[in-house]
Amino acid sequence: MSEPRVVVTGMGWVTSLGHTVDGVWKRLMNSESGMAPITHFKAATFPTSFAAEVKPDFDYRTFLNDPKVHATTALNAQFALGAARQAWNQAGFHTHPPKDPRRVGLYLGAGEGVLDFDNYAGALISAWDATTQKVDGVRWAKAALARLDAFKEIEQEPNMSLAHLAREFGIRGPASNCLTACAASTQAIGEAFSMIRRGDADIMMSGGTHTMIHPLGVTGFNRLTALSTFKGDPTLASRPFCMSRDGFVMGEGSGMVILEKLEHALARGATPLAEVIGYGSSADAFRITDIQPEGRGAAAAINAALQQAHIDPAAVGPDGRPLIHYISAHGTGTKENDSIETRAVKVVFGERAKHIPMSSIKSMMGHLIAAAGAVEFMTCILAIQHGMLPPTRNHHDPDPALDLDYVPNVARKCAVDTCISNSFGFGGQNDTLVVTRYKTS
Amino acid sequence: MMDVRQNELKHQPSLRNSVTMRHFMPQKRRVVITGIGTTSAVGVGMKSLWNALISGQSGAKLCHTFDLSGFSCPFVAQLAADQLDIKQFVPKSYRKATKVMARDIELAVAAAHEAVNDAGLITKSHEAADGKVSMPATQMGCQIGAGSIAAEENELTVAFASSQTADGEIDLGAWGSSGMQNITPLWMLKYLPNMLASHVSIIHDCQGPSNTITCGEASALLSIGESMRVIGRAAADCCLSGGVESKVNLMGVLRQLYSKRLATASLSDDPSSIIRPFNPSATGGMAGEGGAILVLEELESARARGAKIQVELAGFGASQSFCQDTVGIGAEVDGAGIAQAIETALHEAGVKPADVDAIVPFGCGVPGIDASEAAALRKVFGERVSKIPLVTISTVTGNCGAGFGGVAASVAVQCLREQKLPARIQGGKAGESVGGVDGASIGARDAVLNTIVVTTTSLGGQNAAIVLRRIS
Helix, strand or coil: CCCCCEEEEEEEEEECCECCHHHHHHHHHCCCCCCEECCCCCCCCCCCCEEECCCCCCCHHHHCCCHHHHCCCCHHHHHHHHHHHHHHHHCCCCCCCCCCHHHEEEEEEECCCCCCHHHHHHHHHHCEECCCCEECHHHHHHHHHHHCCHHHHHCCCCCHHHHHHHHHHCCCCCEEEECCHHHHHHHHHHHHHHHHHHCCCCEEEEEEEEECCCHHHHHHHHHCCCECCCCCCHHHCCCCCECCCCCECEEEEEEEEEEEEHHHHHHCCCCCCEEEEEEEEEECCCCCCCCCCCCHHHHHHHHHHHHHCCCCCCCECCCCCECCCEEECCCCCCHHHHHHHHHHHHHHHHHHHHHCCEECCHHHHCECHHHHHHHHHHHHHHHHHHCEECCECCCCCECCCCCCCCCECCCEECCCCEEEEEEEECCCEEEEEEEECCCCC | CCCHHHHHHCCCCCCCCHHHHCCCCCCCCCEEEEEEEEEECCEECHHHHHHHHHHCCCCEEECCCCCCCCCCCCEEECCCCCCCCHHHHCCHHHHHHHHHCCHHHHHHHHHHHHHHHHCCCCCCCCHHHCCCCCCCHHHEEEEEEECCCCCCHHHHHHHHHCCECCCCCECHHHHHHCHHHHCCCCHHHHCCCCHHHHHHHHHHCCCCCEECECCHHHHHHHHHHHHHHHHHCCCCCEEEEEEEEECCCHHHHHHHHHCCCECCCCCCCCHHHCCCCCCCCCCCECEEEEEEEEEEEEHHHHHHCCCCCCEEEEEEEEEECCCCCCCCCCCCCCCHHHHHHHHHHHHHHCCCHHHCCEEECCCCCCHHHHHHHHHHHHHHHHHHHHCCCECCCHHHHCECHHHHHHHHHHHHHHHHHHCEECCECCCCCCCCCHHHCCCCCECCEECCCCEEEEEEECCCCEEEEEEEEECC
8 A cells, every 4th residue: 555645725924925825925926025124132232133023913812712712822823723724624624623633643843932031141140159159049949939920931832832733733643843943843843744644633734833032041142152243224233145145034924734635535525735755864963063064864855856856967858947846045145055955856867957947035033943845835835826036135145155046036937846945954964845836647 | 483473463353443453564574682781770771670670669869959949849869979880881092072972871871882792793893803793883873862951050150150240141142252152162062962872872882873862751762763763673783772761850850840740848758758659649750861872683583593582572662642731741641642552553463452471561559640651541441451561661761851761661672571570669558559550559579571661751741652662
């Protein structure tokens, strides 16, 4: 018996560029940027003081059946609920819910929650014993119990988005959350896809949600010198594949998809939006601070995904084009990522690499960290549907060492059947998905 | 050779809901557990843990890193200060990297070291082997469940203290412009949950699929299940799998309290009497640290390298509970989610509930969670539930979060290897256990054990279960 085919029957996102599938797509087509000065906290003195924040017109309660059930929800789960509702409704489950909730699973790449920073830091400072250079436990307990709210703390656990989505959509099947840094939601979708293929579920809600636009998040990335410290208009800061690129710009939000066993989708009359045909995962096993310089891990993930999809990277189709028509790059805009990702794509596709358009939507909506892979996967599906490629914004001073087609600055009309989406995480996790136009045979 | 499992599949149990269960097929590629490595409150390695379990020793003690008397329970399940010197568990060339290991990472790296040695696996970590490793790196995967790692309090606070206002609050402006320079540039890399798997995969050169599941106390079993699937779909032949977490820190204890999982105890109490699994008098658990890494291998590949094969990972199941309070502070009263995970795992293993010889439950000593588990076990095993031996380990481990299921699975493997059941302490009187399970105190004893079920449930409502089977 061959393994079941897996299709996408719904998707939704919440990003700095909006929170409808079509609205955000239009803005990506216009090469717009979601970046602006940070409003979540007073960031003016930080080395990086801008990001791509979800705008205040997003109210997660408008996406819910009963907002009271989610009254304590933190930001990650709010984004997730907003995105998941769009996906759920597009799949048609709002009017015809799945018959057996135990055959519906969840696999997310959801980030850890936002620390209650002022109270967290305040409690620690108040318990600091300058003589011993240690935090006094008893004093800390007193301060923390007074200052840190129970629900705010519990909602920071990384599996809380699972709990909220399960509650809202009545999901009772297998549920997992992975947190492999910037690769998390690509990995989540890949594992969800694998679970349906194996028969562990008929329907999987999958994707990611994350914000690290908070004081310790920006601190951590600033100390690693991973963020752009561009002085000037924030919308010009993210410059993937450019000579002058100086780091990524943080984004936030969520991307959610409904994956479904094809037979199950067809039997209930759902419309497949695209088909997932390959997933590859690897580890660099190199250093915690650096990417393996030859792109060994990234190439292994891409190759594994192509192999599962039965796609020969050296082959061309009847139209003379390579079989992969578009690559949604990890494309963070750091020196290291962009050059090694380019190298890895060349390792895999050889001479064909130059003929595969590859762009980074992080240039427009920033880096959604754990959620990045999900919105980039959705971008591939939209490219297939619309026959358009999103551009790499701000691509004005190409790095001469990076010589692929990065779809500079302007969206491009292009017939697209099959795409890959790459995500690479700190710590060396690499994940790639292959998605193709749904065809009946 | 007669395939044991194929034979058993002919006698599939009749399940209550065949519509749901017909989908869950066994894997073609069978997975065996060839190595276990634990870290727990009684030390590094299964030897110390097994000795404690057999002799009925507790892992609870007064916290030696912080005075926790400001909370409802001052005790923790923590390794003694001299029980883990991380440099002993990494190859010489990797010693420098131990500087960027949070506590959770140290515990994971030590557990992986133990597991690899137990499996007789030669990896890159064996520098004397000069590259002659048991498995190609690309065939090695790594799935290690993790918690949200707590920032080391003293390191961060000394930096915060440099940016405070006159009334002792954090001055965000000063922090942004200068204060943050007081933390080490690599600070964040200590605390990313995937750094457990990242360090372990670097040390042992695991270039295959690598994942970090963060589902609270269900993380380790979910990871073991995922490793089983990764091997099943031939994405790897061998996985280092499990979970590790330390909740022995201020934020960890606070969140145990806030999620109503912390016992009520005072300094004058005997620490070993606090955690009382399935005992009607229980008041809660305590923060623990540790976890386990297991070596999972595809059966034929393990045979080919001459591994000692004693235990098969025969089935896996997972589910999500209905959480009345949404976040799952209160457990599902009827235990439906836990039961579903166990039934799925049994079905895949082709094992009837009547053939299960022992169960390693979460048994954390939190009354509501114990009751939910007991209800689930009753649902799956019926009246026999009062006669199936329960192996309760939280008296030694405390709540080590993402690590718990790994320790539980390792203890189950050890029971199958030794054909022995450990002692159960603080279980209360015979016939009075929560939910009518076999929960009374009892000494260690020999037992014929062929099949053991391990299950955990998390804050947030994720459940996972595995079925382990002895291969003779």
